[in-house]
Amino acid sequence: MEIVKTIEGLRRKLYPRRSGRIGLVPTMGYLHEGHLSLIRQAVQECDTVVVSVFVNPLQFGPGEDFDRYPRDPERDAEQVKETGAEFLFAPDAQEMYPRSPLTRVTVSGLTDSLCGMSRPGHFDGVATVVTQLFHIVGPDRAYFGQKDAQQAVVIRRMAEDLHFPLRVIVCPTVREKDGLAMSSRNIYLSPEERKQATVLYRSLSEAAERKSRGDFNRASEAVRWIEDQIRAQPLAEIDYVEVLSYPELEPVEEIGDRCVIAAVAVRFGQTRLIDNMIFSEEETECFVP
Structure with a gap:
């Protein structure tokens, strides 16, 4: 090299x-x-x-x-x-x-x-x-x-x-064993911030499961549910939680069977972390590498 x-x-x-x-x-x-x-x-x-x-x-x-x-x-x-x-x-x-x-x-x-x-x-x-x-x-x-x-x-x-x-x-996103998306900024996190930051992956993955079961019909329902999970962590300060069409990144009302992405940006102390998850039966149908 x-x-x-x-x-x-x-x-x-x-x-x-x-x-x-x-x-x-x-x-x-x-x-x-x-x-x-x-x-x-x-x-x-x-x-x-x-x-x-x-x-x-x-x-x-x-x-x-x-x-x-x-x-x-x-x-x-x-x-x-x-x-x-x-x-x-x-x-x-x-x-x-x-x-x-x-x-x-x-x-x-x-x-x-x-x-x-x-x-x-x-x-x-x-x-x-x-x-x-x-x-x-x-x-x-x-x-x-x-x-x-x-x-x-x-x-x-x-x-x-x-x-x-x-x-x-x-x-694909590479994650730590507890689900936190790998990022160069993760080193900024204190031990307690690092522990609470796992809520990002946990809330996204659980929301994806709920969507697949039909619990969410509207994007706003998914957004509110993810926000509630994140706000339960006292050190989390939400920048945004959005559910958008993917890959167009346009607002949607009904999720249905369409391909959408749930994306979050949250601060833990001075550290801003982002994560996302695609809601689709087949992710490759949304975004072919």
Whole structure:
């Protein structure tokens, strides 16, 4: 595995490998098993794999945790090496943004709800940096996690609209044994916050079971039930709980047999966690990787 820190250097390394399939796994580092599962799938499916590690300032708003976002480049490098990926692309902010960027990539509609509403400008930053990475790497496949479901939908639509010659692969959420979705931000949680945060997966999975039994006919019923479970945890502060059509991310009234996603964002102390679950008999009918 080779660490490359410049755009031109990575392009030179990749040029002789263009005849094979190139995979890209974009990350912000502080890698965990969720990231590693994406990288391992990319290694299985591609001839060359690039893992990017870049904490992108454009996707952090005022007062968010850019400065304290966890970083451990040496550990990241060791983990990427163990997966068999060929390149770790680790540029700094000066390399990616040598001047204050005047160009942003905006995906409308899909960003009007969920994190797009509670974190204004966040997805402009995500779409912009991912567009840069697509141009720099020129991947045939790019891998994202279902935990960031709105991000995956936004990136897939952006790739389609801008005619990027690649497939966006969305891989299942990887969880701890108690169900908590793996996240780099989990290290912020105190022991009691960590314990109470398991309510996210528990409430979503139980709501999915209730939906399958026909207990919920309306999206509002599911939202209220999930909110009640979360509010029972004294340290939980709800940012949002929503049930939307999937992958369109549009409001729905009746759930019925349609494919919907229940998505939550909740703060435990200073830590904001997100999670989601698709309500469908066959998840692959909703979102084909």
